[in-house]
Amino acid sequence: MSAIVEIGIIESRFTEPADPFVMRKEESLIHIHPEFAEGLYDIESNGYLQIIFNFHRAREVRLKGQWYYGGEKGVFACRSPKRPSAIGLTTVELLERNGSTLRVRGLDAIDGTPVLDIKPYIPEVDRAVLDQEVHAFTVQEPRAQIQRMLGMKDLKGLLTEAGALHGHYCPGLSSGVLASFYGLRRLSEHLGLSISALQHADGLEELLAVTEINSCFLDGIQYVSGCTFGNNGLIYRDLGKTAVTFCRRDGKGIRVAARPDAFGIYDRLDPQFSRLFTSVVIDHDRSDPLLKAFRASAAKVGFALLEIPQEELFTFTPVTMGLPDYAAMDSSSICRHCGESVMTHKMVSGSCLSCAQAAYEVLDGSGIHTQERTQ
Ligand SMILES: [Zn+2]
Numbered sequence: 251m252s253a254i255v256e257i258g259i260i261e262s263r264f265t266e267p268a269d270p271f272v273m274r275k276e277e278s279l280i281h282i283h284p285e286f287a288e289g290l291y292d293i294e295s296n297g298y299l300q301i302i303f304n305f306h307r308a309r310e311v312r313l314k315g316q317w318y319y320g321g322e323k324g325v326f327a328c329r330s331p332k333r334p335s336a337i338g339l340t341t342v343e344l345l346e347r348n349g350s351t352l353r354v355r356g357l358d359a360i361d362g363t364p365v366l367d368i369k370p371y372i373p374e375v376d377r378a379v380l381d382q383e384v385h386a387f388t389v390q391e392p393r394a395q396i397q398r399m400l401g402m403k404d405l406k407g408l409l410t411e412a413g414a415l416h417g418h419y420c421p422g423l424s425s426g427v428l429a430s431f432y433g434l435r436r437l438s439e440h441l442g443l444s445i446s447a448l449q450h451a452d453g454l455e456e457l458l459a460v461t462e463i464n465s466c467f468l469d470g471i472q473y474v475s476g477c478t479f480g481n482n483g484l485i486y487r488d489l490g491k492t493a494v495t496f497c498r499r500d501g502k503g504i505r506v507a508a509r510p511d512a513f514g515i516y517d518r519l520d521p522q523f524s525r526l527f528t529s530v531v532i533d534h535d536r537s538d539p540l541l542k543a544f545r546a547s548a549a550k551v552g553f554a555l556l557e558i559p560q561e562e563l564f565t566f567t568p569v570t571m572g573l574p575d576y577a578a579m580d581s582s583s584i585c586r587h588c589g590e591s592v593m594t595h596k597m598v599s600g601s602c603l604s605c606a607q608a609a610y611e612v613l614d615g616s617g618i619h620t621q622e623r624t625q
């Protein structure tokens with residue numbers, strides 16, 4: 251092997267290893283040793299750099315171990331510091347060069363880390379590959395970003411993203427995000443499993459959310475917990491209460507119920523909220539300025555709610571629930587009237603319920619009810 255030398259030292263506010271995603275939000279300094287300073291010539295023409303450093307505190311090599319996102323990985327399939335060659339590599343943003351010191355953002359290395367090399371990040375060379383990697387990673391771990399925000403207690407990030415599903419920001423959505431965040435944390439402590447392991451068990455449908463309402467609250471539950479109607483991880487009990495139970499298939503779980511004085515809290519966060527809610531939601535006044543003011547107030551309360559202590563918002567109760575088995579993969583048949591494919595157990599004498607003009611169940615804003623005849 252040819253030479254590997256220390257070309258500089260990292261100065262960071264982190265003196266001990268921390269969550270890499272927390273570390274990557276911070277700025278650090280890289281002090282290049284004087285004998286190598288000439289090598290920095292024209293480095294400012296790069297927006298991003300790849301920093302190669304030594305995991306100088308790592309003493310252990312582990313060829314296979316627990317992965318950050320759950321499950322196991324080989325050392326060459328992850329970024330663990332416990333490697334045969336104790337080398338770390340991180341792409342950082344170059345903010346400023348001051349003599350032989352570089353100010354960068356995004357470096358997940360602790361204070362005193364020896365730097366071995368610096369290379370420019372060149373989009374034309376590196377990016378196409380990275381895009382493929384990002385895609386491959388997303389396919390493997392579609393909820394990685396949400397897991398990360400859960401792990402970092404990034405409530406603002408979770409609510410911001412949940413808004414993409416829900417369509418607006420409101421205290422209900424925010425309550426669903428908070429109920430999921432605190433409920434899943436408590437369930438993970440209760441069962442002695444990490445949050446990612448909770449959602450990431452051996453099969454599908456391991457984590458369930460049993461909701462007692464379908465409202466704004468429910469979209470916060472679906473987004474953060476990943477339990478949805480579509481993946482059968484969501485069970486609906488038509489009770490009309492702002493409450494949800496997170497549990498595993500064996501029924502062991504935590505019920506999270508909203509305290510009854512929610513509106514008192516909303517009004518404390520924005521004194522306009524109740525008045526606007528009454529005008530728009532109760533009295534159906536949807537005039538433009540009023541609606542805008544209501545949306546702004548709902549968003550303000552929604553985000554401010556993230557700061558309220560969990561005990562003021564919810565009660566948490568450990569429970570054991572009786573649960574249905576995995577959703578059966580039912581066969582489907584063809585309706586003899588309309589020729590469309592129908593789940594067989596939804597048919598009556600060879601017809602779909604629509605063609606048979608039979609009653610069926612509807613779930614809408616007022617809960618579950620029976621639709622007597624097909625229109
Ligand atoms: Zn809403």
Ligand SMILES: [Zn+2]
Binds near residue numbers: 585586587604605606
């Ligand atoms: Zn039919």
